[in-house]
Amino acid sequence: MQPVFRYTKLDTPIHRLHPLVKLAYVLLTLVLVMYPIRPTDMPVLLVWLGLSALLWAVARIELRRFGTLMKILVGTFIFLILIQGFTYRFGKTPLITLGHLRLWEADLGVITREGVWFGVVLSVRVLAATSSLPLFVMTTSSSEIMTALAKLRVPRTATFMIVSALSFTTLIFEMWSSILEAQKLRAFDIERMNVFKRALKAYVPIITPLILLLFRKANDFQIAMETKGFGAPVEPTEIETLTSRPADFLWLGLVVAVFVGCTVLKFA
Amino acid sequence: MEQKVPEKVRHSTNRIGGVSIAWVTLYGALCGVTSLVPIFPYIGGGGYVPLTTPLSAIAPLLLGPVGGVAAALVGGVIGMFIAPAAYPLQVVDIFLNAGLPAIFVALMLKNARWWKVTVPLFIVLGILGWLVPFYVPGAAAGFGKVPEPLYFIMAAIYWLPSTIIAATPLGTRLMPEWVVSSKRVRRYGGVFLTVLAALFVWWLPWTRPYWYLFNFSAELGVATHLAYSWWVPTLSAITAVITIPIVEALERSGLPKIEGAIW
Numbered sequence: 140m141q142p143v144f145r146y147t148k149l150d151t152p153i154h155r156l157h158p159l160v161k162l163a164y165v166l167l168t169l170v171l172v173m174y175p176i177r178p179t180d181m182p183v184l185l186v187w188l189g190l191s192a193l194l195w196a197v198a199r200i201e202l203r204r205f206g207t208l209m210k211i212l213v214g215t216f217i218f219l220i221l222i223q224g225f226t227y228r229f230g231k232t233p234l235i236t237l238g239h240l241r242l243w244e245a246d247l248g249v250i251t252r253e254g255v256w257f258g259v260v261l262s263v264r265v266l267a268a269t270s271s272l273p274l275f276v277m278t279t280s281s282s283e284i285m286t287a288l289a290k291l292r293v294p295r296t297a298t299f300m301i302v303s304a305l306s307f308t309t310l311i312f313e314m315w316s317s318i319l320e321a322q323k324l325r326a327f328d329i330e331r332m333n334v335f336k337r338a339l340k341a342y343v344p345i346i347t348p349l350i351l352l353l354f355r356k357a358n359d360f361q362i363a364m365e366t367k368g369f370g371a372p373v374e375p376t377e378i379e380t381l382t383s384r385p386a387d388f389l390w391l392g393l394v395v396a397v398f399v400g401c402t403v404l405k406f407a
Numbered sequence: 408m409e410q411k412v413p414e415k416v417r418h419s420t421n422r423i424g425g426v427s428i429a430w431v432t433l434y435g436a437l438c439g440v441t442s443l444v445p446i447f448p449y450i451g452g453g454g455y456v457p458l459t460t461p462l463s464a465i466a467p468l469l470l471g472p473v474g475g476v477a478a479a480l481v482g483g484v485i486g487m488f489i490a491p492a493a494y495p496l497q498v499v500d501i502f503l504n505a506g507l508p509a510i511f512v513a514l515m516l517k518n519a520r521w522w523k524v525t526v527p528l529f530i531v532l533g534i535l536g537w538l539v540p541f542y543v544p545g546a547a548a549g550f551g552k553v554p555e556p557l558y559f560i561m562a563a564i565y566w567l568p569s570t571i572i573a574a575t576p577l578g579t580r581l582m583p584e585w586v587v588s589s590k591r592v593r594r595y596g597g598v599f600l601t602v603l604a605a606l607f608v609w610w611l612p613w614t615r616p617y618w619y620l621f622n623f624s625a626e627l628g629v630a631t632h633l634a635y636s637w638w639v640p641t642l643s644a645i646t647a648v649i650t651i652p653i654v655e656a657l658e659r660s661g662l663p664k665i666e667g668a669i670w
Contacts, residue, residue: 142489175548211492226624228551242626272491304436304485311440338645343652353433361429370421
């Protein structure tokens with residue numbers, strides 16, 4: 140169990156980009172994918188996906204990461220294409236006929252060309268939605284995230300918790316692996332269990348000691364925080380000071396322009 | 408004569424709902440990390456419910472209502488950073504996958520006092536769950552017509568029993584007692600029912616944004632209601648099975664107790 144998408148330190152224009160610009164791109168993606176969708180929306184989605192591909196390329200993110208993303212999403216895509224193929228209510232042209240089973244507005248025995256196309260459009264919509272956040276995660280360090288959240292006036296305690304929790308994830312991965320190995324030594328092999336046996340039996344012997352160990356660590360963490368004066372009524376310093384550069388405004392302009400272009404293309 | 412100087416009392420930033428933020432942070436980190444652990448498949452394929460969801464649901468039982476919800480939200484944010492592909496709706500998914508299960512369990516846990524909030528909230532969510540997306544935005548956004556009253560009844564399965572539980576002495580008196588009972592069977596029952604009532608209602612807001620995103624057909628909407636009617640109790644049972652050993656271990660651990668938690 141290891142995260143596929145994690146921050147990679149590189150010197151690229153996207154890594155140097157102000158985190159708030161990247162956040163704007165992520166949020167605009169969310170707005171764009173939540174627009175009501177029609178089968179004719181493919182160009183809009185492809186334009187935004189093109190922007191994402193450009194950002195991924197400039198950030199020099201390896202192609203295999205994109206492959207991993209596709210591997211995660213392929214099940215969803217197959218599900219969407221099949222389901223829409225069978226149930227799309229404006230489907231007229233039969234592609235494959237397995238029989239006839241009319242249920243309200245759909246004939247569930249026929250896969251229609253319009254339905255499959257709509258499934259493909261929805262899959263591209265999901266891909267557009269999921270391609271933005273990995274870019275942000277892989278090009279933004281924890282300290283930059285902390286500073287960006289502070290700039291957004293997120294309460295300091297919340298920012299501290301999020302960034303601390305992010306840094307603790309490595310420790311939890313290690314603890315998880317150690318407990319898993321210890322249980323394997325006791326002939327309790329989670330990897331050999333099927334999904335239902337796993338759900339009912341596997342997690343208790345792992346999660347219970349993990350939570351106990353974590354809460355004990357939390358006590359030490361609490362003492363460390365108090366010793367370091369967390370919560371003292373003084374303005375804390377920032378690890379990283381972020382300043383806006385002309386390049387940030389140019390990238391922001393590009394992202395906003397593409398977003399406006401997509402919106403016009405959609406509603407025109 | 409010694410004069411008593413008034414002490415300047417400052418609101419502590421080190422605690423949330425009576426829980427140290429160190430505990431909240433570490434439990435949040437755990438919830439986040441477990442977004443990589445698939446626990447239960449979606450019906451019809453296309454993904455898995457991560458271990459984050461049951462762990463977020465039980466957070467209010469382990470850390471108290473406020474601390475638990477805060478930990479679940481931190482977990483949602485961390486999950487979004489660790490497994491971004493599993494969070495296509497980004498901030499919305501933080502609430503759907505982690506925040507809402509914790510909020511609903513917290514409400515059920517404190518239902519003796521909060522039923523006046525819980526009951527209307529469940530009714531509103533139930534009606535919204537029935538309306539969205541097939542009536543609002545409905546045909547304007549390309550959604551089909553659902554067969555009535557079948558669809559209303561199917562949606563009611565997910566909110567009406569929970570609302571009845573929350574409004575009756577079972578939810579206002581018995582369940583809050585059972586979750587802290589020293590009798591194991593009663594405790595299992597209490598935790599299972601608390602989580603069940605919460606997760607049934609959670610299922611409505613959890614699914615609707617995705618139905619909208621995937622443009623579900625009316626037939627699929629009805630079928631999904633039917634198919635998930637056994638799925639939610641199974642997920643609740645798994646959650647109860649995970650919770651009780653943790654609670655018992657915490658009781659024996661000698662760790663400082665948390666106000667509002669069930670251990």
